[in-house]
Amino acid sequence: MILRGKVWVLGDHINTDVIIPAKYKFRTGDFKELAKHVFEDLDPTLASKISKGDIVVAGRNFGMGSSREHAPRVIKEAGISAIVACSFARIFFRNAINVGLPVIEVKDVNKHFKEGDIAVIDLEKGIVKNETTGVELKFSPYPEFIMNIMRAGGLAVYRKRVQQIS
Amino acid sequence: MGETIIQKLFRNRLGRPVKPGEIVVVDIDLAYAHDGTGPLAIDAFNELGSSKVYDPSRIRFVIDHASPSPNEGASNLQLKLRKFAKENNIKVYEVGEGICHQVIPENENLKPGMMIVGADSHTVTLGAFSLFATGIGSTDFAEVMTSGKLWFKVPEAMKVSLTGKLKPGVMSKDLILRIIGDVGADGATYMSVEFQGDGVKTLSMASRMTVCNMVVEMGAKNGIFPLDEITLKHVDASGLKDKSIFKPDENADYAVSLNYKLDELEPVVAAPHNVDNVKPVKELEGLEVNQVFIGSCTNGREEDFEIAARILSKKGVKKGVRCIAIPASRKVFLNLLRNGIIDKLVSAGCTVTHSTCGPCLGVHFGILGSGEVAVSTSNRNFKGRMGNPESSIYLASPATAAASATEGVITDPRKFVEGW
CATH class of the missing domain: 3.30.499.10 (Aconitase, domain 3)
Known part of the structure; x- marks a missing residue:
């Protein structure tokens, strides 16, 4: 599974309240509507600038805070194809896997990307490359069962497929 | 090497020793969601292709976040929660009854060593009652509604030893903020934070709940207080066979150990x-x-x-x-x-x-x-x-x-x- 996209660089400790402010999730359950507010309290213009397939590169502890699964779902709905960060908060990481949003831990990754660079991620080989600068970084690929969830696009689709086979 | 409290709780549940990093599947004793996360859990339940709630007696919904509803969007999300609860025989704590992490311990029969999950990050509050409680997302909640089980990675642990007593005007909030300030917002990521020492007995159940509530703000998976006379006033320990599981072994392998003298803390x-x-x-x-x-x-x-x-x-x-x-x-x-x-x-x-x-x-x-x-x-x-x-x-x-x-x-x- 290879992902290629334009990079947005975010900082450390990006929390779920800036990913999707709580006030919106108490107005609607429509993710197309919620996606218009992704990262709003970080940068109100960011949502309108994201294109399908873009990749987020971030620092430490991405997704800290609330258990709201809206956070990875809204990021995915907004068109982001993967997040590569130095580290992730626990609940966000698990939620992202469940909804089929690739989340990849790579040490110091934020030092190797600038906004607008092109990133190429090979999930099976465990390589993230900055195509703009040529730098290649390695990470531990997902175990096979998580790769299968990613290929299916989330736990729900994966589970249905497994049920159909068995 | 000896065991931490979290290792003992999982051993007690599974009937075999576990090591940090190991993936285990356990039965969930109680799971709750609220009006902020429950509606999405219902969507996820449907996405999973599930049709029947495995055991409604272990599921609770609490309408506490936008309560009473401030707008029609929230009202309709709450209606969705009530309708699903009625169809599936799930108990709902309604508008005004209270915040989930308070209502559940007040009304449910908590037992030391229970395994509780909540679709809210502050579910960790319940660790004050000497049990395992952690926050999960909506898809995981849907999985618990479907199968009654969930997988966990056995966490490493952080030991926080407390001595002394807080001075007047200093509260347990100052303690947990001090700890978070010291270790940082990701200082306990994925860990079980285990409070120990003589200072514990000076903290009321309410004060312990405040401390456990905020362990997630340093990234922890759960927080847990030992079982003592104060805990026993708030839990049902009638079926408890082995109280030693709430005390770590002396040679337990803690990833981090911290010490705080309560009387030296100040308001922060x-x-x-x-x-x-x-x-x-x-x-x-x-x-x-x-x-x-x-x-x-x-x-x-x-x-x-x-x-x-x-x-x-x-x-x-x-x-x-x-x-x-x-x-x-x-x-x-x-x-x-x-x-x-x-x-x-x-x-x-x-x-x-x-x-x-x-x-x-x-x-x-x-x-x-x-x-x-x-x-x-x-x-x-x-x-x-x-x-x-x-x-x-x-x-x-x-x-x-x-x-x-x-x-x-x-x-x-x-x-x-x-x-x-």
């Missing part, structure tokens, strides 16, 4: 916009405050309002400051009503209202204006958390919050408690 605040930006109150004294919020799952219990009322009854709320006081449950509200605390709070100038999460996460009741400053006893001060990214939130204990409300500026509460 978490300054904007991160919970680990912890400073002594003394450093910020004099900063003007527009709104004070006393309440939330962190600090909305009887002892929190008792100390606030005692401080506020001297001079009342400073003119021009809005002080909002929200008990964490109807039961807390009634207790405070009966012992005269609500009278004192209202007389002092507080706006007291029914139980809701509202102001803590900027849903309703107390959205801040641009440039405004709030002192809040809740758990997060992230940019925009209280509904406006142009405002600033300082997290503090109820004592510091009340002292700040009465002076109109951030104030060290210790000057109000001399002789207590």
